[in-house]
Amino acid sequence: MEKQSVIYRFGAFLNTYFFSQISGYKLGLIRIILVGATLVQVFSRYHAMHRITFIDAAFDFLHMPSHLLQFLSIPFPLPVEFRLPFAISYYLIGSCAMVGLFTRPAVFIFGLFNIYIFDIQLSRGLFDHEMGLISQVFLVLALAPGSSSFSIDRAFSWLLQRARKTNTLSFTKYLPGPPVPVWGLKLIIILLACTYFTAGLSKIRYGSLQWLDGKTLTHYLNGSASPYVSGSRPIFTSPTYVREEKKWKDGFGIYSYSWGNKQRNKHRLEIGRIIAANSYLMIALSLSTVIFELSSFLLLTTGWPKFLYLLGAIAMHLTIGYLMDLHFFKFQLLCLLLVNWQWVFQKLLPNAIKQLKKAPALIWVNARS
Numbered sequence: 622m623e624k625q626s627v628i629y630r631f632g633a634f635l636n637t638y639f640f641s642q643i644s645g646y647k648l649g650l651i652r653i654i655l656v657g658a659t660l661v662q663v664f665s666r667y668h669a670m671h672r673i674t675f676i677d678a679a680f681d682f683l684h685m686p687s688h689l690l691q692f693l694s695i696p697f698p699l700p701v702e703f704r705l706p707f708a709i710s711y712y713l714i715g716s717c718a719m720v721g722l723f724t725r726p727a728v729f730i731f732g733l734f735n736i737y738i739f740d741i742q743l744s745r746g747l748f749d750h751e752m753g754l755i756s757q758v759f760l761v762l763a764l765a766p767g768s769s770s771f772s773i774d775r776a777f778s779w780l781l782q783r784a785r786k787t788n789t790l791s792f793t794k795y796l797p798g799p800p801v802p803v804w805g806l807k808l809i810i811i812l813l814a815c816t817y818f819t820a821g822l823s824k825i826r827y828g829s830l831q832w833l834d835g836k837t838l839t840h841y842l843n844g845s846a847s848p849y850v851s852g853s854r855p856i857f858t859s860p861t862y863v864r865e866e867k868k869w870k871d872g873f874g875i876y877s878y879s880w881g882n883k884q885r886n887k888h889r890l891e892i893g894r895i896i897a898a899n900s901y902l903m904i905a906l907s908l909s910t911v912i913f914e915l916s917s918f919l920l921l922t923t924g925w926p927k928f929l930y931l932l933g934a935i936a937m938h939l940t941i942g943y944l945m946d947l948h949f950f951k952f953q954l955l956c957l958l959l960v961n962w963q964w965v966f967q968k969l970l971p972n973a974i975k976q977l978k979k980a981p982a983l984i985w986v987n988a989r990s
Contacts, residue, residue, distance in 0.1 A: 639807055645798030648805055649721075649770030651958050652728060652762050655755055656719040658951050659735065660712065662751070670708040673741045674701045687740045698741045710734075718759075721772020725763050732759030751951045754816050758809050758955070765805020770798035810959060814920040817934070821914025833911065835903030842897035842944060844890055846881040883946040893944045913937070924964065931956045 667673060686697035699707055711734050717727035735756035742749055762768040769775060779795045782788035788795065824832045844850040884890050897903060919930040934956045942948035 639804040640802045642800040643767075643803045643806060645767040645770045645801045647958075648762060648765055648767040648801075649772065649798065651758075651809070651955075652721075652724075652768050653719055653771060654954055654958060655758065655951060656715055656728070656731065658954055659731075659752075659755060660715045660719065662951070663711070663715075663735075663738070667738070670699065670704050670711070670738075673699050673738055674704045685744065687736075687743075690737065690740055695737060698744070699737075721769060721774050724769040724772045724774050728759050728768065729763035732756050732763060735759065750816075751949060754812060755951050755955070757812050761805055761808045761812070765801075765808070767798060767801035767805060771796055806959075809955075810920050813955060813959070814917040817914045817917035817920075821911045821917075824911055824914075833904065833907050835900055835905075835907045838907050838910075839897045839900075839903050841881040842893040842903075844882065844894060847884065847890070849883075849885050850890065881945065881947075884944065885946065889944060889946075896944075910937075920959075923961070928960060928965070928969070931960050 685691075686695070690697055696703065711731075714727050714731050714734065717723055718731040733756075735752050739749055739752045739756055742752075775796055775798060776792075779788065779790075779792055824837075828837065840846055882893070884893070896906075913933060917930070919926040921927075935953050938949040938953050938956075942950075
């Protein structure tokens with residue numbers, strides 16, 4: 622009986638966690654903002670997709686697509702003759718996904734397009750962290766209920782129902798959509814939590830506990846990893862001992878290209894050097910970074926823990942962006958969008974205001990005593 626009770630309570634918890642109802646508009650806003658930000662960022666980086674075409678046959682021949690692209694039999698890398706059609710399709714589908722025209726198929730195809738670009742860049746040694754996460758978020762949005770809110774599809778649906786006189790809701794009430802199960806939002810939160818957790822885990826997995834000695838962050842902040850600092854160059858890395866069969870491509874077994882500081886501003890570079898000069902501070906920053914990333918399970922909670930973690934993630938990305946010009950802008954956007962603003966304005970702020978009003982009275986009482 623006790624075992625059945627535990628199973629029942631666990632099942633009830635999962636049902637509440639994944640299938641409780643939320644306002645339908647939240648995933649629609651996430652879709653619009655993230656798709657729009659992705660379109661702007663991809664255009665600023667790749668323009669008409671020149672950088673992902675088949676540039677060097679001898680070079681690109683060494684690289685293999687992911688299992689997904691192999692399964693779909695998509696040309697890899699992008700042949701030059703397909704560059705312009707792909708660019709037009711990418712921006713057209715992305716625009717449809719953003720405004721909500723054929724919303725779900727558009728978001729799904731847009732997610733696959735971004736995975737394709739991500740795979741090409743990954744095969745060349747460039748790991749685009751933002752696109753890696755956001756493309757998965759798009760696949761979730763393509764399936765999750767509520768992602769088609771604030772869309773042209775819903776506007777057409779409202780017009781059709783009004784013409785048939787089967788809908789009495791006003792346009793402004795119909796457009797956000799009805800309440801929906803929360804599982805789509807929860808899956809996005811789980812993806813974000815896994816991303817931060819694996820970031821912390823990989824530091825220990827590949828750098829061991831030595832990553833905590835602060836020397837890696839010092840390397841990034843003091844200009845050693847900057848291509849814009851005179852006399853410094855990005856660093857190729859390889860294992861200490863490499864089997865001969867692993868040296869087939871370059872003779873050394875190089876597997877990583879360290880390019881961790883894109884900052885050009887001399888003032889900000891100098892601030893980075895000042896911070897990096899304090900070895901104890903760098904150890905503290907390294908330790909706190911790993912602890913913070915490994916604590917990403919707090920995103921799966923509610924209330925204060927989740928709110929503080931999201932604010933901490935935004936603060937971390939703002940700091941990295943200021944010092945190293947690596948902004949992770951879409952990570953910041955996603956964290957802002959995942960904040961439970963209803964909880965903030967209905968509970969957090971009223972309680973904070975109430976405590977602030979009490980503070981002068983408490984100070985006066987303490988002074989009298």
